[in-house]
Amino acid sequence: MVITTPVVSGIAQSLASHKAPSSGYIPGPSSIETASGQATEAPLLSSEIPTPTSLLPVAPTLPPQPIQSPENTTMKVSNIFAKPIGTDHPPAQIPQRQDHPAPRTGIKGTGPFATNKFYSNFYLGNQASATYLFPYSVTWAGGKGSSSSWGLAISHVPAEQRVFGNPSEATGAARYYISPVGIQSVSISAKELGPGTVLTTDNLTDTSVRVNLSPDGQGEPTIRFPLVQGSAFVTAEFHGATPLIQTGIYFQTVTRSTQDPKPGVTKYKLHLNDDSVWRLYAYHTQGDALELDVVNHGLAQSTKPFYGIIQVAKDPGNGEALYDAASGAYPTGTQLSGSVNGKTGTYTFTFNKAGLKNSTLAMYALPHHVASFDDSTRGKTTDVQLDTTTKGIATAVLANSWTMVEDSLPVDIGFLPWVPNVGSVSALSPDTRTVIHNIARQEISQNMIQQSNQDSMYFSGKALAKFAQIVLAVHDILGDRTLARSGLEQLKIAFARFAENKQQYPLVYETAWGGVVSSASFQTGDAGVDFGNSYYNDHHFHYGYFILTAAVIGHLDHGWIAENKDYVNMLVRDVANPSTEDKHFPVFRAFDWYHGHSWAHGLFESADGKDQESSSEDTMHTYALKMWGTVSGDADLAARSNLMLAVQTRALQAYYLYTKDNTVQPAEFIGNKAAGILFENKIDHVTYFGTNIEYIQGIHMMPLLPHTPMVRTPDFVREEWETYFSNGRAEAVDGGWRGVLLANYATIDPRGAYAFFSQPDFDPGWLDGGASLTWYLCYSAVLGGL
Known part of the structure; x- marks a missing residue:
């Protein structure tokens, strides 16, 4: 489903890159109506392997190359986030423009500006949709809602208030779960605010933002709200305005403590009609x-103007002592640092702190953080916990910084198929090599230039990556260097169309937000064309395929890198720039280091927050970054991407991919095995392009790459297979999804998968348009020892 206007509903139209023409997307409930529109014409799945335009001469079959480790597993890289990938303007072939159809409503300062971050609703649409901080959500009330406040409304939804969809007849699992929106438990406002109030934002980073409210948008703001992911308090800065504390739930009691928790800090207990208790602290x-x-029951007003901060936190029943200890201090941002030493990587969140210097911050960690804390950080965790909307239970940590450790970095995963606890594999028997070689000769001779010449960066990138995998397999597994060289030359020519920016919709660098986007929406006026690329949807998917292709070309022809490095690094910088020294792109547009995965949703308002559909294409982009860093000699990029991939693996296995022992997601939901679409406020076991189970599960399988078994473990694949696809059910699926399912099956039964792909009457229509029979055969054969 592709929208035709820049405003989207709570269904959160991320326009994920796999939305193909299809009917049947029936989203879970949301607070506002979904915008309508037409899907793009390019199909997700090809109906056939195109007939080769010519066949290349058969070259002598050479033995496979020795397996080389993609990088030194003893590599030690410190401060992997410090060095920018580049700081130059994008290459000369990328034209620049200063306009963008999505207005930067209320944003102050100069770019580049983040586009896919948690706070986007503050500058999109009418600025009234929720922002999800975890564990709280905040919304500009704008004089509306149950509190009628002009300030910032704070909400926390406990697990018992979640709404679950009807259970599936097949699995008994709820199709979706969602937390209600629009609840205004406590609002922080000021007497000076009212009709005409203007919301602005500044200090936009990858983990934080500052929201400002003023009566007319002129002069100093009446209230400033520094918002940081994971904050235990929602904090408001006052500089002489008169505070209003409002609620849409109504007060049962408002009680001032007779004993201040620390000098200069006043404490109130807000007991609401839903029996929730909120703690309010005011440091003057x-x-x-x-x-x-x-x-009255909905309003408590200051008796005079106030100078200082007001902080609000929900008490789960045992939080008072913690909140007392942390009151008066608040975070204003997060500094990310990290290092890699062999297979061990660490990353640290150092929170920028304001307020009382001697107070330690209280911050909420998600389950994947807690599971990877180092000993020091683990010792600072508490038993104070709050439910989150879609990430399980958050745990309060009393510390000014956290350090997380990943001790299984995938440094030994390279271009070849990979087996956990074994490593890369490439051996084939002579008979198997002959079978696959015959297929490879046909596929490598297809017209790469024509197939990749599409009006979509996504589908063009998938086509290029498909051929890159064929050429790689021919060279590194089949050992036919002559045939591989012929295919490589064609692949270079096909890639050059894009490196020279001569595709149907060339890229442009736009300075309004700061990024490289397709010119398609500028030319057509359609915000949804190419899945919203022009509006920053799915860039890590789209550009990830190009980066992966470049990594393969560079692996096979190192001399090619120098001429194309600036172009490829431009794509890398657009999706994964690590440094504020790069003034052309925001820091980590896609990847969210707090959540441990990326968000695909760009410049479209959404009541349910950011979302992402394909977890596998998320890891594809990270794998592509890793391999490009490896072949291009960027040790920081390779090390950083290895760490990202390990973090993603941990996060996806908690939030996206569910084995039966998953304790993070609700028991009512884990029977689905895969999330479907994960939003900040809900998870919906569905896709944007249909409700067939092969779509929903399969979109988390593609593309099949060497790192796939690391993320999609054999235990998970086995459970998913038995739930949905065993006993001939996969073989009954039509079209290219059948190939996706059987390729995934290779993780647990590579010989069975090979038997499927090598059958004499194999129908090419069973291949996804971004997949090749050559790669599937090589992958399953070497894993199966055939």
Whole structure:
């Protein structure tokens, strides 16, 4: 489903790159109506392998090359986030423009600006959709809703308030679960705000933003809200305005503590009608302490102007002592640092702190953080916990920094098929090599230039990556260097169309937001064309395929790298720039280091927050970054991507891919085995292009790459297979999805998968348009020892 306007509903139209023409997307409930539109014409799955335009001469079959480790597993790289990939303007063949159809509503300062981050709703649409901080969500009330506040409304939804969809007849699992939106438990506002209030944002980073409210948008803001992912408090800065504390739930009681938790800090207990308890702390930096006068059940007002900060936190029942200890201090941002030493990587969140210097911050960690904490950080965790919307239970940590450790970095995964606890494999018997070689001769002789010449960066990239895998397999597994060389030359020519920016919709560098986008929406006026690439949807998917192709070409022809490095690095910088020194691109447009995975959703408003559909294409982009860093000699990029891939693996196995022992997601939902579409506020076991089970599960399988078994473990694949596809059910699936399912099956039964792909009457229509029979045969054969 592709929208035709830049405003999207709570269904969160991420326009994920796999949306093919199809009917049947029936999303879970949302607060506002879905925009409608037409899907792109390019199909996801090909109906056949195109007939070769010519066959190349048969070259002598050479023995496979010795397996080389993709990088030194003893590599030691410090401070992997410090060095930019580049700082130059994008290459000269990429034209520049200063406009973008999505307005930067209320944004202050100069770019580049983040486009796929948690706070996007503050500058999109009418600025009234929720922002999800985890564990809280905040919304600009704008004089509406149950509190009628003009300030920032804070909500926390406990697990018991989740709404579950009807259970599946096949599995008994709920099709979706969602948390209600629009709840205004506590709002922080000011008497000076009212109709005409203007919301602006500044200090936009990859982990934080500052929201400002003022009566008319002029002068100093009346209230500033520094918002950081994982904050235990929602904090408001006052500089002489008169605070209002409002609620749409109604107060049962508002009680001031008779004993201040620390000098200068006043404490209130807000007991609401839903029996929730919220703690309010006010640290005054000048003037008098905060004195609240309860006007009615929905309003408590300060008796005079206030200078300082007001902080609000929900008490799960045992949080008072922790909140007392942390009150008066608050985060304003997060500094990310990390290092890699062999197969061990660490990354640290150092929180920028303001307020009381001697107070330690309280921050909430997600399950994948807690599972990877180092000993020091683990010792600072507490038993204070709050439910999150889609990431299980968050745990409060009393510390100014966290360090996480990943001790199984995939440094030994390269271009060849890979087996856990074994490593890369490439051996084939002579008979098997002959069978696959015959197929490879046909596929490598297809017209790569024509097939990749599409009006979509996504489908063009998939075509290029498909042929890159064929050429790689021919060279590194089949050992036919002559045939591989012929295919490589064609692949270079096909890639050159894009490196020279001569494709149907050339890329442009636009300075309004700061990034490289397709010109398709500029030329057509359609925000949804090419899945919203012009609006920053799915860039890590789209560009990931190009980066992967470049890595393969560079692997086979190292001399090619120098001429194309600036172009490929431009794509890398667009999706995964690690440094603020690069003034042309935001830091980590796609990947969210707090959540441990990427968000595909760009410049489209959404009541349910950011979302992502294909977890496998997310890891594809990270694998592509790793391999490009390896072949291009960027040790920082390779090390950083190895760490990213390990973090993704941990996060996806908690939030996206569910074995029966998953304790993070609700028990009612894990029977689905895969998320479907994961939003910040809901998970919907569905796709944007249809409700067939092969779509929903399969979109988390493609493309099949060497790192796939690392993320999609044999235990997970076995459970998923038995749930949905065993006993001939996979073989009954029509079209290219059958090939996707059987390629995935190679993880647990490579010989069975090979038997399917090598059958004499194999129908080419069983191949996804981005997959090749050559790669599937090589992959399953070498894993099966055939």
